[in-house]
Structures are given as C-alpha cells and as structure tokens.
Amino acid sequence: MAKIWYDKDTSIDALKQEVVAVIGYGSQGSAQASNLKDSGLNVVVGLREEGASWSKAVKDGHRVVKINKAVEEADIIHILVPDMIQKTLYEKEVAPALRGGQALSFSHGASIHWGWIKPPEYVDVILLAPKAPGQRVRELYLEGFGTPALVAVHQDYSKKAWPRVLGLAKGVGCTRAGVIESTFKEEVETDWFGEQVDLCGGVDRLIRTAFEVLIENGYQPEVAYFECLHELKLIVDLIQRFGISGMYRRVSETARYGGLTRGGLVVDQQTKQKMQVILDDIRSGKFAEEWYNVYAKEEASSFNKYLDELQKHPIEQVGLKLRRMMWPEGDVS
Numbered sequence: 001m002a003k004i005w006y007d008k009d010t011s012i013d014a015l016k017q018e019v020v021a022v023i024g025y026g027s028q029g030s031a032q033a034s035n036l037k038d039s040g041l042n043v044v045v046g047l048r049e050e051g052a053s054w055s056k057a058v059k060d061g062h063r064v065v066k067i068n069k070a071v072e073e074a075d076i077i078h079i080l081v082p083d084m085i086q087k088t089l090y091e092k093e094v095a096p097a098l099r100g101g102q103a104l105s106f107s108h109g110a111s112i113h114w115g116w117i118k119p120p121e122y123v124d125v126i127l128l129a130p131k132a133p134g135q136r137v138r139e140l141y142l143e144g145f146g147t148p149a150l151v152a153v154h155q156d157y158s159k160k161a162w163p164r165v166l167g168l169a170k171g172v173g174c175t176r177a178g179v180i181e182s183t184f185k186e187e188v189e190t191d192w193f194g195e196q197v198d199l200c201g202g203v204d205r206l207i208r209t210a211f212e213v214l215i216e217n218g219y220q221p222e223v224a225y226f227e228c229l230h231e232l233k234l235i236v237d238l239i240q241r242f243g244i245s246g247m248y249r250r251v252s253e254t255a256r257y258g259g260l261t262r263g264g265l266v267v268d269q270q271t272k273q274k275m276q277v278i279l280d281d282i283r284s285g286k287f288a289e290e291w292y293n294v295y296a297k298e299e300a301s302s303f304n305k306y307l308d309e310l311q312k313h314p315i316e317q318v319g320l321k322l323r324r325m326m327w328p329e330g331d332v333s
Helices: 015-016 026-036 052-057 067-074 082-098 136-142 160-171 186-201 201-216 223-230 232-249 252-264 268-285 286-311 316-327
Strands: 019-025 042-047 065-068 076-079 103-106 124-130 151-153 179-181
Touching: 015 160, 015 268, 015 316, 019 026, 019 065, 019 067, 026 042, 026 052, 026 136, 042 067, 052 065, 052 268, 067 082, 076 082, 076 160, 082 151, 082 286, 103 160, 124 186, 124 201, 151 160, 151 186, 151 286, 186 201, 186 268, 201 223, 201 316, 223 232, 232 252, 268 286
Parallel strands: 019 042, 019 076, 042 065, 076 103, 103 124, 151 179
Antiparallel strands: 124 151
C-alpha cells in the first residue's frame, strides 16, 4: 500500500527558516507561490524581467526578482515553468548559481526522469505534484481544503529532503487532502499515460466519434452535442465523488443497464492493447524523444496543425453556439 501523509503527519516549521524560490508564474506557479506565502513561508518569485508575469506577481503581493537572483537567495528552488523550457532555463539561469545543500523541486518528473536536467550530487531533488490544475489548487486552498498530490525524493543530499517536500506539500495545502509517496518515474509515466489515453486524448476522441455517429445517422447536431459532450460533466462529477459503481447507482435504470452491457463493446480488449502500445512508447522514452524533438524544431507552432483541424470539426462549431446560449456573459471560446 502507498504511504500517505496528512496535515497531522507533517510540519511546516523547518521550512520557515528557509527561502522558497518559485520559478515561473503560470497556472501552477501563481497558485503554489500564493498558497506558500499565505501559509507563512518566505517566498520569492523568480521571473524574466521582461516577462508578462512580472507585474501580475507583484500585484498579487509577491517579492519578484530575476531568476538567477532568486536561485542565489533560495534554499528550495521550485521550478514551475513548462517542461520543454526547463532544460534551457536550468542551464542558463539555475545551474550557475547552485550551491551545496539547496533543493531542486519540481511539480512534474519529466526533466529529471528523462535526463533533460542533470542535477549535481550536492543538491536535493524533490517532487510535489498536485493532482489538479493550478486554478483549482488555489481555489481549494482558499476554501480551507486542498488538492491531493504525489510526493517523491529523487536525491537526498541534505538528509532533510523528505521534511522539505512534505513541508512544501503542507504549505501548498495538499496535505489537507493527503499526499501519496511516489517516484519521478511513476509520476511522469502515469501522468502522460492518463493524458493520452483517457483524460485528454481518449475522452476527446470518444466524444467526437460518438457525435459523428449520431450526425451521420440524421440526428440534429445540437441534440448530439448535449448527449455526447455536455452531459459528460454530470457523469464525471458523479464518478469523482462516488466512484464508478456509485455513479451507476445514481443514474437511471436504463442508463445503468445500457452502460454496463454495452460499454465493453466500445472500449474492448483491442482498445486495451492499443493503450499498452502507448504506455510502452512512454516507458521506453520514445514519446519523450519525439515530443522533445518536435518542440525543439517547431515550439508553439507544433500544436497548430492539430488544433486547426479540431477547430473545423462540427462539434466545435455547434458547441460554440450552444455555449454562448448557456453562458451569454462569459468567455466560451
């Protein structure tokens, strides 16, 4: 069984004697920096001076300095910039200022597991990976609760790496919900697998394909949209709160019987075999190498051809119209 820590099992006191530098101020950076500061820790945000996030971090009440200055000040360097720019940032801004006994901290294991960043032996290397987008990490903290997270120690030079990562987890609010011991390898491989076969890639293709089947058989796009996409949130909410069996107990008898007896025709053993191929590509490093090379060559434009194709799909056209109907005052694009 996995080891789990909660608030009562952890302390933030040792971290109050240290400086935590949060590098990056995107979704996770802004949320975690703000939670750590509100928990009473000494937080400095490290950013490029010309970056768009500088003024936002200052407005949020943070002390903001250049990245190399933040690294010099810090005891814990929490790197929360996107995976694909971490290597360059580390080599140019972080590595030259490292000193013995500091901790390199991450919220995703890719750069360490795949060797994009090779830390020296005289630092700790730790992982705090909240299991929610940054906005939700902040919301739950302000509500007095927290986001579950994975924690790991890859390298324990100081012999206080575990108190450090558990203190960070407590400061971000994650121990309120519970944090689970993991490894950099397990975190990154399961994270990418979930994104590709289920959370993003799988559910996207399932929605689009179901929508296409209804449209091709003469049903109205608006009706197909509601049945194949809009109502999915209602089911996911039930699953998240009550589990899969609990969801089935809370839907209609027809939905329960139809789902239990027909779901396996859609996602079958052949689908499972394809999932295994995807996992094999992740575990072997094949996907990491592909993505690294694509990003190095194309950067942001690497997404455009896929997103442009998706934007033309009929479900996106009818969906925009219906979302504007349901949320007339908000941004639904």
